[in-house]
Structures are given as C-alpha cells and as structure tokens.
Amino acid sequence: VCIAEALPSCSVTLVADRFSPDTTSDGAAGIVLAAEFPGTNIPLERQKRWFKNSFDHLLAIAVSAHSPDAGVILSSGWQIFKEVPANKKPFWSEFVIGFRIMTDGELRRFPHHKFGHAFTTVRCDCSSYLPWLQNRFRKAGGQVEKRKVNDLQELFNNFDLIVNCSGLGSKSLVGDTHVYPVRGQVLKVEAPWLNHFIRDGDGGTYIYPGIRSVTLGGTRQEGDWRLHVDRAEAEGILERCSRLEPSLRKAKVLGEWVGLRPSRKNPRVEKEVVQVQGHRVPVVHNYGHGGSGVTLAWGTALDVMELVREHLGEKLLQARL
Ligand SMILES: Cc1cc2nc3c(=O)[nH]c(=O)nc-3n(C[C@H](O)[C@H](O)[C@H](O)COP(=O)(O)OP(=O)(O)OC[C@H]3O[C@@H](n4cnc5c(N)ncnc54)[C@H](O)[C@@H]3O)c2cc1C
Numbered sequence: 051v052c053i054a055e056a057l058p059s060c061s062v063t064l065v066a067d068r069f070s071p072d073t074t075s076d077g078a079a080g081i082v083l084a085a086e087f088p089g090t091n092i093p094l095e096r097q098k099r100w101f102k103n104s105f106d107h108l109l110a111i112a113v114s115a116h117s118p119d120a121g122v123i124l125s126s127g128w129q130i131f132k133e134v135p136a137n138k139k140p141f142w143s144e145f146v147i148g149f150r151i152m153t154d155g156e157l158r159r160f161p162h163h164k165f166g167h168a169f170t171t172v173r174c175d176c177s178s179y180l181p182w183l184q185n186r187f188r189k190a191g192g193q194v195e196k197r198k199v200n201d202l203q204e205l206f207n208n209f210d211l212i213v214n215c216s217g218l219g220s221k222s223l224v225g226d227t228h229v230y231p232v233r234g235q236v237l238k239v240e241a242p243w244l245n246h247f248i249r250d251g252d253g254g255t256y257i258y259p260g261i262r263s264v265t266l267g268g269t270r271q272e273g274d275w276r277l278h279v280d281r282a283e284a285e286g287i288l289e290r291c292s293r294l295e296p297s298l299r300k301a302k303v304l305g306e307w308v309g310l311r312p313s314r315k316n317p318r319v320e321k322e323v324v325q326v327q328g329h330r331v332p333v334v335h336n337y338g339h340g341g342s343g344v345t346l347a348w349g350t351a352l353d354v355m356e357l358v359r360e361h362l363g364e365k366l367l368q369a370r371l
C-alpha cells in the first residue's frame with residue numbers, strides 16, 4: 051500500500067499463496083504494543099521510529115470516519131506486573147496516549163500484581179483491517195496474484211525489484227535459518243461489557259476488547275509448528291484471564307485460533323542485491339516481526355519505501371549516464 055500510493059509511477063503486484071482471512075496477521079490480537087527485540091542489533095532509535103510511524107498512521111485511522119470499516123480503534127487499559135520491572139518506562143511510552151504509572155488504588159483490583167502502566171493505544175481488528183488495506187491497494191492501481199513462489203528467481207523476469215514480506219515463509223523462500231516460529235493460541239469470546247484491555251507484562255495473559263469480540267490469550271512456544279488448537283491450553287488461557295477479570299467466566303466462546311509468529315533476533319528490513327544469470331537484482335526484505343507485526347508494519351514499510359525510492363533514484367541515474 052505504501053509503495054503503490056506513494057510511487058504511482060511504479061506498477062506494483064502483490065503475490066501470495068494466502069490472503070485474508072488465512073494469514074497469521076488475520077488472527078493477531080492486534081494491539082499496538084511492542085517489546086524490545088531481545089538481543090537484537092537493531093538500534094533502539096530505529097525501533098522507536100518504526101513504532102512511532104506505525105502508531106501515528108493507525109491513530110489517524112482510529113480517529114477518522116474510516117475507523118469502523120478499517121477495524122482500527124483507540125483502546126485504553128492496563129499492563130500489570132507481578133514484580134516491578136527494571137525499566138519502568140517502555141521505549142514506546144512517549145508515543146502512546148496518556149502513559150502513566152498506575153496508582154495503588156487502581157492496582158487494588160489486581161492483588162497479585164505490584165506495578166502497572168495505564169495508557170491508550172490503538173487496536174486493529176485485522177480481519178477488517180487487512181481487507182480494507184487490500185482495497186486501498188487495488189484503488190492505488192495494485193495488482194493481486196494468488197500463487198506460491200518457490201524461488202525468487204521465478205519473479206526476476208517480470209519485475210525490476212522484489213519486496214519480500216513472506217514472514218515465516220522466508221525460511222524456505224530465501225533459505226533463512228534465523229527465522230523461526232513462536233506459536234500463539236487465542237480465544238475470541240462474547241463479553242460486550244468489557245471496554246478496557248488488561249495485559250500481564252510477561253505476555254502470557256491478555257484480554258483485548260475489540261469491535262465484535264474480546265480476544266483472550268496467550269501462549270508463546272518457541273520452535274513449535276503445531277497449528278491445531280490445544281484443548282488444555284485453551285482452558286489455561288480462560289482460567290488465567292478469568293482470574294484477572296472474573297466476569298469472563300460467564301462469557302460465551304465464539305472461536306479459537308492458533309498462529310505462528312515469524313520470529314527472528316533481528317527483524318530483517320534491508321536491501322540485498324542478488325546475482326541471477328549475470329544480472330544484479332535488488333530484493334528488499336521486510337519480515338521477522340515476531341509478536342509485533344501489526345504494531346511495526348507501517349513503520350517498517352516506510353523504511354522499505356525509502357529503500358525502493360533509493361533504488362529507483364539509482365536506476366534513473368544509470369539511465370541518464
Ligand atoms: C496469537 C498471536 C497474537 C498476536 N498478537 C499481536 C498483537 O497484538 N500485536 C502485534 O503487533 N502483533 C501480534 N502478533 C504478531 C503478528 O501476527 C505477526 O508479526 C504478523 O502477522 C506477521 O505478519 P507478516 O505479514 O510478516 O506474516 P503473515 O501474516 O504470515 O503473512 C505472510 C504472507 O506471505 C505469504 N507467503 C509466504 N511464503 C510465500 C511463498 N513462498 N509464496 C507466496 N506467498 C508466500 C503468505 O501467504 C502470507 O500472505 C500476534 C501473533 C500471534 C500468533
């Protein structure tokens with residue numbers, strides 16, 4: 051969408067074997083919140099820029115008339131901690147709305163937790179947001195092709211530049227041994243009386259009210275490729291969430307879902323030049339966002355757009371010489 055809208059002289063084709071509602075992104079809890087990538091060599095300033103650019107983009111949708119169609123809304127709530135964290139202010143605290151430390155009075159609702167953040171962020175219902183974005187893409191002249199790409203070489207004859215956003219698919223598509231799954235299971239329940247999110251800071255339990263349902267999570271299992279719903283885990287999620295919000299014991303379960311977070315120590319947002327049959331072909335990678343793909347999507351896409359722009363500038367220069 052970024053490239054198709056900002057560079058109208060380019061013809062952009064989206065090639066994928068799965069589209070909404072069948073992608074990982076469709077089932078994501080969709081909250082705009084991020085943890086620092088552990089052990090990453092991506093500078094914090096760059097992670098901040100990704101967060102801020104995404105947040106500002108989504109906030110503008112959330113406060114516009116597009117909000118209901120796009121499934122993007124403002125969401126207020128609490129992130130609570132059983133122990134006071136070493137870093138009391140996460141790196142994104144300056145970008146969300148009204149970030150503050152919770153008062154003792156607020157914490158009384160959560161007797162097993164000692165510390166918390168209160169703030170307003172954005173929540174994306176991706177089963178609405180993705181079709182809405184795809185519509186924007188088509189309006190900007192984008193083409194869509196549904197097929198599996200087995201090797202990037204299949205694309206080099208028809209395209210001048212490739213942007214690789216294949217998530218976990220990059221393991222086989224570009225032979226990346228650093229990308230791995232972190233399995234996550236969630237439930238959707240009917241509890242229209244809930245308006246505020248509650249997230250345990252360890253990421254193991256969360257309650258996110260949305261437009262049509264409330265998402266309950268979660269699990270984080272590294273290297274686990276199982277895509278089926280695990281009964282015991284579903285019961286565990288319901289139990290943990292009900293301990294935080296007892297009214298959930300009465301909520302009707304509407305659906306269950308499992309997804310694999312495309313995880314990587316360093317999310318890969320960079321240009322690579324690949325040699326194919328004597329030609330140098332540029333590939334811009336944008337994958338490995340782990341549990342923060344909804345949060346960082348727009349910010350990383352803007353970096354990709356800059357890399358695409360640079361490449362077009364170089365091409366133009368070469369053509370003139
Ligand atoms: C339970 C759970 C909860 C989550 N909650 C949140 C949250 O609250 N906030 C947040 O920010 N993030 C969240 N995430 C993380 C988020 O879902 C991911 O980071 C994001 O979906 C990754 O997006 P992606 O586009 O890279 O990958 P995907 O959504 O998996 O898309 C990859 C695309 O590439 C295509 N593809 C791959 N290989 C090929 C190939 N060889 N040929 C053709 N097409 C190919 C696929 O068909 C698909 O269309 C959550 C994840 C899970 C599992």
Ligand SMILES: O=C([O-])CC(=O)C(=O)O
Nearest residue numbers: 079234249253256268341
């Ligand atoms: O951790 C959260 O709050 C939601 C999320 O991003 C995930 O499950 O990956």
